[in-house]
Amino acid sequence: MHSEPPRPDHDAFPGLTPPLILDLAEAALGVRCTNLCRPYNSYINRVYELADRDGRGLVIKFYRPGRWSRAGVQDEHDFLLELAAEEIPVIAPLRLRDGSTLGAHGRLLFALYEKKGGRYPDEFTDDQWLAMGRLLGRLHQVGARRQPHDRPRLHPQASTRAHLDFLRASGLLPADLAPAYEQVTAAIVDEITPLFARTESIRIHGDCHRGNIIDRPGESLHLIDFDDMAVGAPVQDFWMLLPGTLADAAVEADLLIEGYETFRPFDRTSLRLIEPLRAMRYVHYSAWCARQVVEDGHSPVIPDFGSRTYWQTETRELADQLERIREGAQPFGNLLF
DSSP states (O other), X not given: OOSSOOOOOTTSSTTOOHHHHHHHHHHXXXXXXXXXXXXXXXXXXXXXXXXXXXXXXXXXXXXXXXXXXXXXXXHHHHHXXXXXXXXXXXXXXXOOTTSOSOEEETTEEEEEEEOOOOBOOSSOOHHHHHHHHHHHHHHHHHHTTOOOSSOOBOOIIIIIHHHHHHHXXXXXXXXXXXXXXXXXXXXXXXXXXXXXXXXXXXXXXXXXXXXXXXXXXXXXXXXXXXTTOEEEOTTHXXXXXXXXXXXXXHHHHHHXXXXXXXXXXXXGGGGXXXXXXXXXHHHHHHHHHHXXXXXXXXXXXXXXTTSHHHHHHHHHHHHHHHHHHHHOOOOBTTBOO
């Protein structure tokens, strides 16, 4: 992870035009494409829908330079290929003509995928909660086999401290508000670090929420967008799925765990990490927004990001979260820990 902000890059994707995109896809796959080159919404990368002359839908993804190393992108691809080999419902990168999955054009790295449509599930049924648990259990079975080469570690002393360092160096924290924000964030890091001492750390999705799940009729739920793949506690892939705190979502959590344990034991003591992980996510999101502003030099992700009101609100919410963490987790139903 970066600890110092890079210089603004107003043109991170130089010369990326539809003719070039089509040429790169055709050369990489050895196919002929139609003229379709439809951009998708993407904050970080550049993603386009294509189609070959046989009618197969394709997606080409260009990775933002400097965000991940080549080894880090390859970690994502390797994980997806391992999962696909186990028939776990993910969308793995296609093999290119040279046998690899990662193409390059200058400093731009890219990958191609088969286009697979689907809809985002609104609310899970009990059966879908169980199915989601089984999917995560299978995913973590594969994730636990080995460590990646160059992926972030989701731990307060690693990722959260790195995010705080980046925010300090970004110049986006107002000088008079910075001490309070830094103090509460550092207090959270100190408070929660011991909770991670005996926690398993494996390859995980890292950004597992409903926006990254698609429901394909007649098929299993699919988990998509492994761009934030990380090394961390398995419970990280649980908590963003839950419709509220553990107290409010004990039934859903119990169903997730039941499905998960069809394939892999779940450490119920790790449920105490949910509120710490939520606090870490707050800091992660602020650093993520700051990185967009710094890296492209002008574009905040949300309208009020970087304003005094934004930092005052974030500081208050982190202080509230610290209090919740200090109050301690409580057992709910069968979720004893």
